[in-house]
Amino acid sequence: MGSGNFSSHPEFILLGLSSQPGQQKFLFVIFLVMYVVGILGNFLIILLILWDAHLHSPMYFFVGHLSLVDACFTSVTVPKMLANLVSESKTISYSGCLTQMYFFFAFGVTDSFLLASMAYDRYVAIRSPLHYTVVMSRRLRAAFVASSWIISHLHSLLHIILMSRLSFCRSREIPHFFCDHQPVLGLSCTDTSLIEMLIFTEGALVVLSPFVFIVISYALILATVLRLPAGLGWRKAFSTCGAHLSVVTLFYGTVIGVYFQPTARYSAEKGRVATVMYTIVIPMLNPFIYSLRNEDVKGALCRILCRKVGTQKFLKDCFQKG
Template sequence: MGSTNDTLHPDFILLGLSSDPGQQKLLFVIFLALYIVGILGNLLIVLLILFDAHLHTPMYFFVGHLSLVDACFTSVTVPKMLANLVSEASTISYAGCLTQMYFFFAFGVTDSFLLASMAYDRYVAIRSPLHYTIMMSHSLCVGFVASSWIVSHLHSLLHIILMSRLSFCRSREIPHFFCDHQPVLGLSCTDTSLIEMLIFTEGSLVVLSPFVFIVISYALILATVLRLPSGSGWHKAFSTCGAHLSVVLLFYGTVIGVYFQPTARYSAEKGRVTTIMYTVVIPMLNPFIYSLRNDDVKGAIRRTLCRKVGTQ
């Protein structure tokens, strides 16, 4: 009985990014710095939007939720990775692995739907600026955000239920720095064809439908911009959307490259590099790309500092 339980519910060994002690110390310093910058930047945006009335607009409503999700998303994987870089024991329990996988899926898909909501927001702002506040009502924004959270968690729950039915009789070593589903599937001695089919069908629908929505939104934005009479109008529109579009392409480019391929073709080295991009680098950059370079956010920071100085 004990042997069967170990087969069904083993502890896994995360091989991480490197087995070289010297590289591990350097990687720890680098990723700790990136993690701290990302967490502080995203939490700063959340707090500014929460407490500054000038930022209580539909656009910053979405940005605030995106920053919150980014802080949670990177916290699912990076703390465990940092702990393993300075620890001789790089194990993770079966329950811990499924939990990490669940929240990784949930926050990643929430991020995707929020990016789609922001694309629609930008379309309305450019297409119908005079009716923007009416069309982007508070109830609509809340509906977009609530749907993002609900759909992502249902999607994640479905995947985890199927993953929990797997048994493992091969190596317990996961060639990754967290419990990603592709390398975990590769360790299973159970038939994984159903889960792989689900990834290509339901997973494609949930992950790619926001991307298709974003592409359509930007096609309509481009058509609207091309009808603008002045070059200044073009510049304003592209400056408004350029940052969002660049992050969308980077996010979806890495996600599609890693996850929408058969498990047999999965490359551990490629998977580690690309997942670092959207689990560590992109969440760290988002506050700077979306907000900290924005005049509205800069004004909110100045007002906050002035209130702080005035109370002293």
């Protein structure tokens, strides 16, 4: 294929997760179920937080925003992947590729900053439980969330502007199920050293700074717990932070493993597997890890169901089971 830019070759081909027809049908069913479960779970959490006054606390304010971002994050890539699994045409236009890449970066970084905000929220809850709602004021929470959205979109815009200046003279086949920047960079015949340097500098700063903030928050939590009575402090810390810590480990473990390596060392197969984890699996699991096994959320769900049913017996049974 001769040298050219996006205007002369406007389409890429997404090779997806598998080229075997039998596997494609199986993968379609599996990922469709996971996507629907994730979307329903995240929106259920959002509705419960909006409807139930018992969940109008700083912690659930962040959980609600995380659920919204997770639903958007997984919707950037999964619908196109599902369509490609059942369609003979697996192409994506230049504008579609850049749009997908933009929102993938934006929602992913927003997710990262929200996790950092939640780490600070957990520190305040353990360090100063009596002043928790005062310290985590509505203004501070709004500032955390607004900063997360603004920084993530500025970061995404910078990367997309640079990606849009690339030219491509090799195969247009992307060995992935969406337009991720590593496999796209591998197809470019333009010098990509500037973009790769940006990934390891500005990208590392934007992605790893929330991670460092989380580590510092948990170091302070540990220092606080060690001063509490034996047994009680550890149980309280685990119940408060266990879910958040497990999601942080999954999220950052896969993100760092995929993105902070040179393009020449990028493995398409490993990249696809890791990307499935944080684009589909983790957003699906987050409602269960954070909220649906939480007593406050189960209580809110019971109260809403009881209002619909309208019987005191159901209310009593519901809370006994919860």
